[in-house]
Amino acid sequence: MNANDKRNAVTAQDFAYRFIKEEILCFRLQPNEHLSALELANRLEVSRTPIREALSRLEQDGLVTKGGSGGFYVRPISLKEIVDAYRIREVLEVQAALEALPFVDDALLERLRHILAECEALLDPDKYVEFLLAIRRFQAEIVVASGNGFFEQVMTPIIDRARLVGGMLIRVHAPRQRQVYDENVAIFEALEKRDAALVEASVRRHVQNAREQVVKLLTNDTGNTYLGASR
Structure with missing residues (x-):
């Protein structure tokens, strides 16, 4: 060869x-x-x-x-694996956002604002794949802004699992798409205010809401049908 x-x-x-x-x-x-x-x-x-x-x-x-x-x-993913992933995700995303905070400038805010506008235009259950990809870009911008290259390396497999169950959740529970958008708008507004306490609270709220709704879904028959996850 x-x-x-x-x-x-x-x-x-x-x-x-x-x-x-x-x-x-x-x-x-x-x-x-x-x-x-x-x-x-x-x-x-x-x-x-x-x-x-x-x-x-x-x-x-x-x-x-x-x-x-x-x-x-x-491969099916178990409920415990999902809950564990969300717990780790919460810690990492909060830390990434806090480390990004000193580097928030007009250019970053403009990029985030543009991505959120794309997300708003994709608020349609039939466009949930494109919506989740745009949300992922929003989160990635914050991680990159932190200047900590290890975050992306460590977070990628965790975010992958979150995308998997998040897509399933939006697919079977359409209101979650609007909630995800609103929660990320809240994160943007906290970053715009350069308010560390508000940034932490908004990121935690977003991840915790996702975890709670995923657990609720996966403990009924619909979740088992879609994910094939064991309890």
């Missing part, structure tokens, strides 16, 4: 990894669903090798699992 072949192979693997991961996080591939390497390869117009490598990476991420026959399946 020459250098170009190696580069193309890596590119195909990364492309497959990002695509399959996004399909899982946006709930287009659902818990316990079989992931056929052949079907995915045909769909993405790549060979099965980068698909298998991408699935192995996703297994390490905890998003897919191997079945008894050796095939890959979308």
